[in-house]
Amino acid sequence: MLQLDSVTHAYDGRTVLRDISVDLSEHRIGLIGANGSGKSTLARTLNGLVLPDSGRVLVDGIDTRRAPRRVRRTVGFVFSDADTQIIMPTVAEDIALGLRGRGVARADIDARVAETLRRYGLADHADHPAHLLSGGQKQLLALAAVLVTEPDILVCDEPTTLLDLRNTEMITRTLRALPQQLILLTHHLATLADFDRVLVIDEGRIVFDGAPAPAIDFYTALMRSAPAGEAAGSAE
Numbered sequence: 082m083l084q085l086d087s088v089t090h091a092y093d094g095r096t097v098l099r100d101i102s103v104d105l106s107e108h109r110i111g112l113i114g115a116n117g118s119g120k121s122t123l124a125r126t127l128n129g130l131v132l133p134d135s136g137r138v139l140v141d142g143i144d145t146r147r148a149p150r151r152v153r154r155t156v157g158f159v160f161s162d163a164d165t166q167i168i169m170p171t172v173a174e175d176i177a178l179g180l181r182g183r184g185v186a187r188a189d190i191d192a193r194v195a196e197t198l199r200r201y202g203l204a205d206h207a208d209h210p211a212h213l214l215s216g217g218q219k220q221l222l223a224l225a226a227v228l229v230t231e232p233d234i235l236v237c238d239e240p241t242t243l244l245d246l247r248n249t250e251m252i253t254r255t256l257r258a259l260p261q262q263l264i265l266l267t268h269h270l271a272t273l274a275d276f277d278r279v280l281v282i283d284e285g286r287i288v289f290d291g292a293p294a295p296a297i298d299f300y301t302a303l304m305r306s307a308p309a310g311e312a313a314g315s316a317e
């Protein structure tokens with residue numbers, strides 16, 4: 082269970098989250114909104130990557146400020162740019178990394194890595210240099226490296242950005258099959274069709290909170306009513 086209580090956050094004096102209070106308990110929750118609306122910042126508060134300037138975020142009742150390590154073990158975070166998340170030279174080593182320092186026995190690490198490689202279709206690439214994987218395989222690796230640690234909650238920040246349709250569908254299928262709670266930030270609105278709840282973020286506030294279809298309608302209307310950008314204006 083994730084709870085935001087009057088969360089406000091600013092970067093360099095510019096407020097990007099404005100007094101957000103919301104409880105997130107549904108299995109699959111989507112976060113949508115314009116570029117720069119504050120989605121990533123909100124997502125990052127959920128596992129303590131961003132600590133709010135005021136207000137608090139509770140993960141299973143624990144304030145992200147008070148127990149950052151515990152919070153990070155509970156809430157796994159997958160970044161949109163897999164390259165920033167892939168650290169180790171080989172695929173298997175990268176997946177093993179998350180299990181080290183957690184008191185998992187060496188033999189158990191090997192078994193869990195092997196099972197994870199198999200489950201995410203990466204078994205043939207175990208000893209492959211991670212940086213040579215395709216974009217889609219890198220996204221899968223980034224996801225697998227988080228899932229191997231068995232977080233109770235998974236936050237994915239645009240995990241299909243830059244992927245082709247086939248890889249987008251592969252990642253989407255994988256996410257859909259997960260038993261744990263999923264908070265997904267995406268610009269692929271169709272992915273959210275069967276989600277339990279979708280929040281629309283605009284200028285640091287939740288401006289719609291409900292079922293996917295009305296949320297997507299709201300967001301679409303909001304985007305179309307927004308003032309035209311410079312490029313659109315000059316084309317008139």
Ligand SMILES: Nc1ncnc2c1ncn2[C@@H]1O[C@H](COP(=O)(O)OP(=O)(O)OP(=O)(O)O)[C@@H](O)[C@H]1O
Binds near residue numbers: 121
């Ligand atoms: N670390 C940072 N330092 C300064 N400003 C930041 C930082 N991270 C984000 N911002 C700014 O905060 C605002 C909200 O950014 P955020 O990444 O949360 O938006 P977003 O809704 O996820 O956008 P997008 O859809 O483009 O990923 C943006 O104006 C961004 O430039």
